[in-house]
Amino acid sequence: MITPPYLQKGDTVALLATARKNIDDNLKPTIDLLHSWGLEAVIGSTIGLDYHQLAGTDEQRAADFQKQLDNPNIKAIWCVRGGYGTVRMLDLLDFTKFKQHPKWVIGFSDVTVLHNHLNTMGYKSIHGIMPVTVPRATPDAVSSLKAALFNEPISYSISPTPMNRLGSATGELVGGNLSILYSLLGSPSAIDCKDKILFIEDLDEYLYHIDRMMMNLRRNGCIENLKGIIIGGMTSMKDNEVPWGKNALEIIDDVTKKYNIPVIFNFPAGHIRDNRALIMGNTVSIEVTASGSTVTFKK
Numbered sequence: 001m002i003t004p005p006y007l008q009k010g011d012t013v014a015l016l017a018t019a020r021k022n023i024d025d026n027l028k029p030t031i032d033l034l035h036s037w038g039l040e041a042v043i044g045s046t047i048g049l050d051y052h053q054l055a056g057t058d059e060q061r062a063a064d065f066q067k068q069l070d071n072p073n074i075k076a077i078w079c080v081r082g083g084y085g086t087v088r089m090l091d092l093l094d095f096t097k098f099k100q101h102p103k104w105v106i107g108f109s110d111v112t113v114l115h116n117h118l119n120t121m122g123y124k125s126i127h128g129i130m131p132v133t134v135p136r137a138t139p140d141a142v143s144s145l146k147a148a149l150f151n152e153p154i155s156y157s158i159s160p161t162p163m164n165r166l167g168s169a170t171g172e173l174v175g176g177n178l179s180i181l182y183s184l185l186g187s188p189s190a191i192d193c194k195d196k197i198l199f200i201e202d203l204d205e206y207l208y209h210i211d212r213m214m215m216n217l218r219r220n221g222c223i224e225n226l227k228g229i230i231i232g233g234m235t236s237m238k239d240n241e242v243p244w245g246k247n248a249l250e251i252i253d254d255v256t257k258k259y260n261i262p263v264i265f266n267f268p269a270g271h272i273r274d275n276r277a278l279i280m281g282n283t284v285s286i287e288v289t290a291s292g293s294t295v296t297f298k299k
Helices: 028-036 057-072 086-090 096-099 109-121 133-138 139-149 178-184 207-219 248-256
Strands: 012-016 040-043 074-079 104-105 123-125 156-160 167-177 196-204 228-235 278-280 285-291 290-299
Touching: 012 028, 012 057, 028 040, 028 228, 057 086, 074 278, 086 109, 086 178, 104 109, 104 139, 109 123, 109 178, 109 278, 123 139, 123 248, 167 178, 167 228, 167 278, 178 196, 178 207, 178 278, 207 248, 228 248
Parallel strands: 012 040, 012 074, 074 104, 104 123, 167 196, 196 228
Antiparallel strands: 123 278, 156 290, 167 285, 285 290
8 A cells, every 4th residue: 555645844735625515614723733733724615615515516526626636735635524425526536646646635424435445546545533523523533633644653542342352453444434335335446355454433324224234245245354343433323213123333243243353342433522543554453352452553
């Protein structure tokens, strides 16, 4: 996997929208944060655009992203928010100049589309907080993003959870939002799960749909080929009038329990305040013991 150049003081980060519109004046905390890190910010043309739910038309969002991709002076692209819509502009992008001057793409939720597409191209990216979540993110979530961008050591220690499956594994980290992973299966942007460590998280889904998506991953041969699984926040799940009978973590456990691989539940990443940065495409080592778990990113 190709690692984009890590950031240095004086570098410039572009803030733009690939999905849901961002029409509020809410980016000052993020700009101040970047300045405190010694970085400059450029505001993309999609900020403030209002096209129904989206930050402009597909063509407008793609043009803004393309402009930042092609500019060698932009060292990272930080997507301001998720929602839905990134996949609608994906096939309008040309990554030719990106390959000449790779840069970090940062975000979570709907940005999983870009993480997975970049992974299939052989490039790392960063799953982490977004500008609209900066004000409510924990200090650990914020500092972990800085660590990922500036090539500082990243290792997480997690308290034990009864559902964890013990063991250790080393492999390339892939994944992101479960709904997005599910939606990309069968497309050129679908990740290869073989010998990987899969991270998943999700928000505001019906429990039966979590089961449907996990079953689809299993039937596509993804789960049986993994070296390990990390489950982040399964936030604000919904149920039907007739209950499904299991919560989201129990559903995931049920689908994956026959595979002899380590599994970490309740990892601090996803649609939660403590959304720790993950370098997607990086080699990680996980160790799951009765006293806790560790996730260490290899240099």
